[in-house]
Amino acid sequence: MNFIQAIILAVIEGLTEFLPVSSTGHMILASSYMGIASDPFVKLFTIVIQLGAILSVVVLYFKRFFKTLDFYYKLIVAFIPAAVFGYLLSDKIDELLESPMTVAISLVIGGFILLFVDKWFSEPTIHSEEEITYLTALKIGFFQCLAMIPGTSRSGASIVGGMTQKLSRKVAAEFSFFLAVPTMFAATAKKLLDFYKAGHTVSHQEVQILLVANVIAFIVALLAIKSFIGFLNKNGFKLFGWYRIIAGIIIILLIYSGHDLQII
Incomplete structure (x- = not known):
């Protein structure tokens, strides 16, 4: 992976992580098109760049993260199912990650x-x-587990989960963003731990790539x-639905046309 490829993937991560369109699906198409080979660092990269996306939530909603302890308790409760x-199910999840057709x-x-x-x-x-109860937070957390597929x-699973619990679109989307913070921090920490436990190391250039990304x-x-919050309030989810269907069909057509799609 070179710097240009890393920047492209970082842009894709930033655009799609918090939208209900699946960052994984977009990573498949982009990495396949650029011919990026799957190796331990590339797999680490795709998880660690989520840290940048996490910080964007903390910056945008800075005051919300320092409002009440009740806010954190709800996030912890919602995070428990994941x-x-x-x-x-970590082994089963890894198996599913090898299947572009599943995506x-x-x-x-x-x-x-x-x-x-x-x-x-x-x-x-x-x-x-503030109106979200602990039970509601827990139910949203179970919906988030669907994203293990x-x-x-x-974000899509947790937003829809919130809407099933009578949250408005805006509140459901924002709670999904907040819930991403502990979820993605945990995923990043686990990936880093597994990476180093396996005996892998990162070079100076790879560290630079991670920082830039x-x-x-x-x-x-x-x-x-x-942009998403503003668009969502005005237009709802229909456009994202059509976008997902088209992206899924494109992947299916690529698979049946003989393209070797790899999930990095």
Whole structure:
């Protein structure tokens, strides 16, 4: 992986991590097109650049993270299902990550759900984070676990989960962003631990690549989150639904045309 490839992937990460379109699916297409070989550093890279995206949430919602302890308690409760199932099903998740067809099918199914989710949950009763109960947070956490199926989209699963619990689109999206912080920190920490336990090391150039990529992902994610909230309030999820369906179909067509798609 060179610097140009790293920057492109960082832009993709920043754009797609918090949108309900699956960053994994986009990584497949981009990495396949650029011919990036899968190796331990590349796999580490795709997880660690999430740190930049995480910081964008903390910066944008800085005051919310220092408001009350109750805010943190809700995030912990919502994070528990992902922590438990992620630990218990880690081997199965790794198997699914080897299947581009799984990603494609998940994109299409999730796309059809997004086409209708605004109609299904059109009468929200929760319009602020303070109104979310611990039980509601836990239920949203279980929905987030669906994202362990590659192509589902962590943000998409948790946003839809929030809407099933009567959260408004805006509140569901923002809680999804907040929940990403502990979830992605944990995923990054585990990936780093596994990387070094396996005896791998990073070179000076690879450290530079990680730093640059995180800065890029941070800047792009800032813009993506602000734009997404505004777009969501005006237009809902339908456009994202069609986008997912088209992306999934493209991956399926590439697979059947003989392209060797690798999930990095």
